[in-house]
Amino acid sequence: MTFLAFCVRHAVPVIVAVLLAILFGVLAVVQIPRQLTPTVDVPVIGVAVRYLGAGPQEIEKEIVDKLEEQLNAVEGVREMTSQSQDGGCSIRLEFDWGTDLGVASIDVTNKLNLVPELPDEADEPTIFFGEEFGYPICFISLKGEGKTSDDLREFAEDVLEPYLKRVLGVSRVDVYGGRERQVEATFDPYTLASYQLTPMEVAQALAQANRNTRGGRIDELKNRWVVRTVGEFRTADDVEQVVLRRPGMPDVRMDELLEVSRQKFKDAEAYVRIDAAQGIVFAVHKKTGQNVVAIMQEVYQTVGYLNENILDRQAMRMEVVYDESEYIKRSIGQLNENVFICAALAGAVLVLFLRNPSAILTVFVTIPISFISTFIVLWALGRTLNVVSLAGLAFAVGLLVDNAIVVLENIYRHREMGKGPMQAALDGGREVWAAVAASTLTTVAVFVPILLIQEEAGQLFRDIAYAIAISVSLSLVVSMTVIPMLTARILRTRHGAGDASAQARGVWYWATFQWFGGWFKRRLTGLVAWILARPARRAVTALGILGVFGAALVGFLGITQPTYLPTGNRNFVIGFVLTEAGASLDHNLAVAKEIERRVYDVEAQVPASERMERFFAVALPGRVFFGARSADADKARAMADRVQAAVGSAPPPFLPGFMLEDWFRRNGRFLKEPIAGITVFAEQVGLFQHRGTIGGQTISVTVRGDDIQRLYAIAGRIQQRLAETTGVQFVNPSYKLGNWELRPTPDGKRCADVGLTKADVGYFVGALVNGVKVADFREEGGNELDLTLRGKPDFRRHIEAIGDVPLWTPRGGTVTLSQVASILPEEGYDVIQHTQQQRSVELETAIEPDVPIGQVVEAVRHDILEPMYADGTIPAEYVVDLRGTAQDLARMWRALQWSLVLALVIVYLLMAALFESFAYPFVIMLSVPLAVVGGFMMFWTMFFYNLWLGIPPPQLDVVTMLGFVILIGIVVNNAILVVAQALNYHRNEGMEIKRAIVASVESRIRPIFMSTMTSVLAMMPLVLRPGPGSELYQGLGAVVVGGLLISTVFTLILTPVVFSFGFGATERLHALARRWGLIVGDAGDAP
Structure with a gap:
């Protein structure tokens, strides 16, 4: 007994299997993790080192160079970048996609252990992984x-x-x-010098005193006592009572040298404003x-x-x-x-075509069974429920009934031949199972290349690929098990008392649909017969359709400017403010308050339903960022524009005229004078924010070379031209000029004369100005604070006072700091960046959300970089790279192109195996370019439809391009049905080939249009209903819907015509091969 026969004859096991699948599917739906987008394993490991009080140049020399020398040997690193700035550094190791970060982290740790000793004041390196940057x-x-x-x-x-x-x-x-609280022990350098002491000696004494000492144990009878001398500091008195002993010198208590306070705070690292309050x-x-x-x-x-x-x-x-x-x-x-x-629309199509309650129920059960069961597999594979996977399931709803429709129609045919319910279910299912399996295999096979893409967008594709492939595969299982079982028990035939057609005559809309269907069927088959009657008509038709669609395809490809990932439509606006170089934290706080005041003034002028709900601002050294939340995501883009207007940032004047006019029409009344000395950029938060400071669509222009001043000059010229490029919204350089430093530079000879080292002078200055951590201070309640030794505030308020500060020398005597070091204000660097161990400058460039990133990339390459290389502005020894999403797009575009080619090859080979011919698949593959043109037509239709609605239009991003890959596996199914049925009529029923082709078209119009309408109508809500997350799948849906519609109509004309040519050519080649003796015996109808 075959498996099909078992399912048809034993209903209870099949029903139990279905119920178990639904039960476990519901459990999977409850348990599966939910998140916005699929988990992307970003192949990045970061290493951070904190070195408070040190400047970028010191950190570069003493830490970054040493770390990079070792980390460069880590296996699999594609790119290494670093940033050295005041107080610390970070190194970013980017690996090839698919790298096992667990193994890579072990290698990183081993290399860090080989690094020569870092400065004592520097913290130990900390390792971060992928999404921790998110x-x-x-x-x-x-x-x-x-x-x-x-x-x-x-x-x-x-x-x-x-x-x-x-x-x-x-x-x-x-x-x-x-600010973080600390215990601060402040010293007066004059007092220390009078006691013949240095800050380093005081720090060493405090560190030695702040420890518990293990004293062993005492056994007394049956009790064992552990002896431990407690010396850790618990109170300020504990610190002040420490005695500093020196040979030949009187003892000194710390309360004579220091003022200890537990109510001191570290220097502020950030100020926060929330809804106009701290x-x-x-x-x-x-x-x-x-x-x-x-x-x-x-x-x-x-x-x-x-x-x-x-x-x-x-x-x-x-x-x-x-x-x-x-x-x-x-x-x-x-x-x-x-x-x-989608399910309701698919059901409506079934009602419209089948008009038989038992048939409708039989086919419709495929949707919930396959849909819910898919969650079991997704859960088992460790996937998540997100916008992408659920969109894939929504797209698959219309495809789930395709196999069931084919099986049901064939069982109908056998019932009408007079067979009993059981026999008709067995024969009907057995007859089409190979064709149905092959059709499903072509749909699923196109996703195999997608699963091999390791890049970020490829990982996003996986969820939609898994969702569609799994659900369609499960629909095949349901159509070959549940459908035959149900048809054998509940299906009524189309004749007799249950004749749905007779019932339809009493319902005018069904009668009208039936009349129109019959009329269209006669017209189409008549048109195909008329074309096939004359070779000239066939040639003109084939060349005409292929010529028109070929020209359209070339035209669409010519205007196609791809972008990377959808920008998103969240209800949150993030703003970045670049302040003047060297600006203090208090100055940046004042900037944050001014932005806050202006934003609240503007928001008071708009209706309450459109105002922001929350606003906060964070002032940091060197920059400010702020966030605003809107109640409605659709209003967030407008809120970002109002914020830009409030701070005086109008859109670039080189934007297209209609965009400028629209911006000023909506925001002109909010536009205020710019805030002096700052640059503000506000944007709606995108779906993908793990890269860069800005997020969204960015191009990072990286300039590499040895001379940092030359780097700044080259980057400045590139930045100026970038700001004038159409589509560029904002340029954020990785450096700032005008960052002043006060640099005490020890004189080696003078220091040696008095017994000091350069390190002694550096420690003294660090303790005086920034303070040095000397010990941990554990309070009575268990809180652990830093015990910091620091000079009194009077000695760090004015830069002139530093040079006169006294310093005790090991050879006896006192010198001032200016006597052993030159103290000069110089222009310094706020950050020093490395790329591949070379000094570099990065220009992070934000692109307008509605502008294709590919368009800007081409403009940067051809209009900026090439002329600058040609005229020598960029010397040959300096390298300029385009990174960020531009680099990601280039990598993904190459991978996607190969995936398209591989998908075409896989589908072709599967069809060659199905038809046992290498010729007929070429006929079927001609439906692919028709579908591609249809996809472009629908995409641009939706583009202008969204503009008309006033909402962001879809973009030709890599997710949208996936729609063309999906089309390859879907659109060939209709052509397969036509060719397979024509061969069946010709081989098994002896029809002449032209008559067989016409008969094939006539018999397959109904299932082709039924499956196409269910697929198209089921996908239309995804295309026509904009809302949260729709920007991720609307473009993809438009491509699939347009491709299906256009290819279905024209495939029913082009495929019969080209197949008639192909069949004749195949027969002639076959006969010629027989004549020449290349084929011996009966080799069938195909080579």
């Missing part, structure tokens, strides 16, 4: 009545942060705002692959618990000001609605 999943504010930001910071770190870190799935929590912000990051929705549910529970049980008593309040899960839930909610609409 965008936070939420921001949480903390405010309190009558509380300073310092108070809030201390409470946040000591009490609140541990609660957030304990949330399942959270990788780290960053705290912005306020506060604290928590940035919460998730672990890779974790469920964002589940994490945020627990975060909200934790915040509620903290507010109710801890913060209310402290007059404080925590509030989530940005939550990524809101967008995820809206996006998935919209897709869920689309899935139900």
